[in-house]
Amino acid sequence: MPYVFKKQIFGFMDLLRFKKMVPKRRRKLAEGSAAPLPETYRVNETAKILHPGFQRAVLVSVKEETADTKTFTFQTERPFYFRAGQYATLGCGVEKSVLSRPYSISSAPEDALKRKVSFTVKKAGFFSGYLFDEAKEGDVFTLGDPSGDFCYEPLKDAKHVVALAGGSGITPFYSMAQAIADGTEDFRLTIFYGANTEKDIIFRSELDKLASEKIRVIYVLSDEEKEGFEHGFIGAELIQKYVSGDFTVMMCGPQAMYAYADGQLAAFSLPLRRVKKEANCVGVRDVKPQTFTLTVHIGFETFSVPADARETVLTAMERAGLRVPAKCRAGGCGFCHSKLVSGKFSLAGADKRRLADAKFGYIHPCCSYPDSDMELIVPKA
Ligand code: FES
Structure with missing residues (x-):
C-alpha cells in the first residue's frame, strides 16, 4: 500500500524552505570571496610554538645529588610549558x-618559561647509564613535548594530596612542591x-x-x-x-612499592579515582635468550631487524637505529601504536x-x- 503523506501546515512550510x-x-557562494583559504591559522601557529612536538635541548649543567642520582638541566629552544608532575x-x-x-x-614549571628544564635521573638501564657516565655540558639532545596526566586536577582531586615517593620517584613531587611554593x-x-638510608635522600635541603x-x-x-626519620x-x-x-593519593616509585601501597591503602577505602600511579617504563623480561626477526614498514621503506625475546619490540627497533615514535614506554600514551601484520x-x-x-590488530x-x-x-616519528 502506498505511503500516504499527511499534509500539515508546518510540513508545508518546511517544503517551501527546502525549495x-x-x-x-x-547566491551565498557567488557572493563569497574568490581568494584561497589561508593555509594556516594563527591559532595553529601559536599551538606549534607552544607544542612543537620535539625541540633541541642543550645540556647546561649536571649536578650530583646522591651516589647514583644526578640532575641534568637543559636549555630549551623555546619556553617549555608543562604542568608539575608531567614527564x-x-x-x-x-x-x-x-x-x-x-x-x-x-x-618548576616557572623555570621552563625561562627555557630551563631539569630531570633527575637514577643510574639504571642503558640510556640513564649513558646520561650518567657520558653526557657532558654542551651536548645536544632532543626533547619531546611534556606529556602525562600525573598532575593535580582541582576538579577531581581532594584539596589535600598525599604523595608516596620511592627513591627517584620524588622528582614529580619536588616539581609540585616548587609549583605550590611559587603559587602556580x-x-x-x-x-x-621512602629511601634506603639518609644518604639516598634526594633534594633533602631543598624540600626542607x-x-x-x-x-x-x-x-x-x-x-x-635515626632520630627525625x-x-x-x-x-x-x-x-x-x-x-x-x-585526600587523594599519588604515588611514584618502583613497582614493588605500588604493590605494597595498594594493600596498605585498602584500609582507607578510597574510590579508584582518588589513587593515581605514575607508570613505570617496561623493562626486560626474564626468558631465555632467543632472536627473532622483525620486518618493519615505515612509510615506503621496509627494514629487517633482529629482536631479542627478552626486550620489547620498541627496544629492538631503536637498537637497529630506526626512528620510531614513543613517549611513555609503558603502554599508556598510545604514541607508538603500530599495526601488526603477522607474528x-x-x-x-x-x-x-x-x-x-x-580488535583490529594494533599493538604498542x-x-x-x-x-x-x-x-x-610503524608510523613515522
Ligand atoms: S610509548 Fe606510550 S604507549 Fe608506547
Missing part, C-alpha cells in the same frame, strides 16, 4: 642506536618519601626549605633507624599518623590498548615482547 535552500546557497622524552643517538626515554620533570599550583601536599603550611615531607628510611615502609599506620580527612607477542603487564586497537611495541618473527607497520 529556497538551493538558490540561497548558490618528557629525552633522546639522542648513541653509537648506531636512536635512544629515548621518558623522565619526570624535576624542575594551589593544594596541600604531604609527601611520604619548601616546608610550609601547605607542604610537609616525612622521610621514611627502610634500612636505618620514620623507619620501615610507608604503610597505613604511618599515613594515619600524619594524615586525616579527605606473536606477549604483553608486559595489563593490556592498555583501546578495545578497537586490540613499547610493552610487547616478540614471541616469533613479526611484521609491523
Whole structure:
C-alpha cells in the first residue's frame, strides 16, 4: 500500500524552505570571496610554538645529588610549558642506536618559561647509564613535548594530596612542591618519601626549605633507624599518623612499592579515582635468550631487524637505529601504536590498548615482547 503523506501546515512550510535552500546557497557562494583559504591559522601557529612536538635541548649543567642520582638541566629552544608532575622524552643517538626515554620533570614549571628544564635521573638501564657516565655540558639532545596526566586536577582531586615517593620517584613531587611554593599550583601536599638510608635522600635541603603550611615531607628510611626519620615502609599506620580527612593519593616509585601501597591503602577505602600511579617504563623480561626477526614498514621503506625475546619490540627497533615514535614506554600514551601484520607477542603487564586497537590488530611495541618473527607497520616519528 502506498505511503500516504499527511499534509500539515508546518510540513508545508518546511517544503517551501527546502525549495529556497538551493538558490540561497548558490547566491551565498557567488557572493563569497574568490581568494584561497589561508593555509594556516594563527591559532595553529601559536599551538606549534607552544607544542612543537620535539625541540633541541642543550645540556647546561649536571649536578650530583646522591651516589647514583644526578640532575641534568637543559636549555630549551623555546619556553617549555608543562604542568608539575608531567614527564618528557629525552633522546639522542648513541653509537648506531636512536635512544629515548621518558623522565619526570624535576624542575618548576616557572623555570621552563625561562627555557630551563631539569630531570633527575637514577643510574639504571642503558640510556640513564649513558646520561650518567657520558653526557657532558654542551651536548645536544632532543626533547619531546611534556606529556602525562600525573598532575593535580582541582576538579577531581581532594584539596589535600598525599604523595608516596620511592627513591627517584620524588622528582614529580619536588616539581609540585616548587609549583605550590611559587603559587602556580594551589593544594596541600604531604609527601611520604621512602629511601634506603639518609644518604639516598634526594633534594633533602631543598624540600626542607619548601616546608610550609601547605607542604610537609616525612622521610621514611627502610634500612636505618635515626632520630627525625620514620623507619620501615610507608604503610597505613604511618599515613594515619600524619594524615586525616579527605585526600587523594599519588604515588611514584618502583613497582614493588605500588604493590605494597595498594594493600596498605585498602584500609582507607578510597574510590579508584582518588589513587593515581605514575607508570613505570617496561623493562626486560626474564626468558631465555632467543632472536627473532622483525620486518618493519615505515612509510615506503621496509627494514629487517633482529629482536631479542627478552626486550620489547620498541627496544629492538631503536637498537637497529630506526626512528620510531614513543613517549611513555609503558603502554599508556598510545604514541607508538603500530599495526601488526603477522607474528606473536606477549604483553608486559595489563593490556592498555583501546578495545578497537586490540580488535583490529594494533599493538604498542613499547610493552610487547616478540614471541616469533613479526611484521609491523610503524608510523613515522
Ligand atoms: S610509548 Fe606510550 S604507549 Fe608506547
